Amino acid sequence: MNNNTAKLKTRRKRSISLYVLLLAMFLLLLTAFLTAGPFLPLNQTPKQAKAIIALSGGPGRLEEAAKLYKEGYAPYLILSNAKEAISSSGDMLQSALALGIPQDAILTEKEAESTYQNAEFTLPIMKEYGFTSAIVVSSDFHMRRVKFIFDRVYKKSGIELTYIGSDSGYHAGRWWGDRYSRETTFNEYVKMIGNAFGYNGPEAKDVLNQIKAWFR
Secondary structure (H helix, E strand, O other): OOHHHHHHHHHHHHHHHHHHHHHHHHHHHHHHHHHHHHHOOOOOOOOOOOEEEEEOOOOOHHHHHHHHHHOOOOOOEEEEOOOOEEEOOEEHHHHHHHOOOOHHHEEEEOOOOOHHHHHHHHHHHHHHOOOOEEEEEEEHHHHHHHHHHHHHHOOOOOOEEEEEEEOOOOOOOOHHHOHHHHHHHHHHHHHHHHHHOOOOOHHHHHHHHHHHHHOO
């Protein structure tokens, strides 16, 4: 075998290796693209708990929490950021009462401004009342990040958490197909990455706004 033939075979091997590498990268990116939406929603099977924690910030969350309460899954409803206006009935507390939840079954906190603070500010309430389990309710697309944060904040509490997502109109399977689903997916992943690197609360929202500004 002469040198030219050997060089040609070496080039072919390199070309094939590069092709395989590019194909693998393409398939990896395609998989990440297709699974980005389906990864976000999380909906576990509801089970008996001491309380239901409803997070503010999206339509359908309180209604789902009220439904679970009326089905008998827990005797108490904890409203996180209860001062936020969420319906024509008013804030979360007024809306919960309008949905038929008894006043004495409702516990509230009014300071949370982020998912991290939802977890941070509901934990003392859970401990104060001796609750050992809870169902956490938020929007379907929000639940993966909710679980990540609540599991971290509640880690050493001994409190068992179950996660239920409410329908928000988010299209997980074809998240790129409408503006709402695209923006929601982008926002959730940016927030998730920020949370993983220690950005929580209002500062995380500031970072998100800065990143979004780069794309405008």
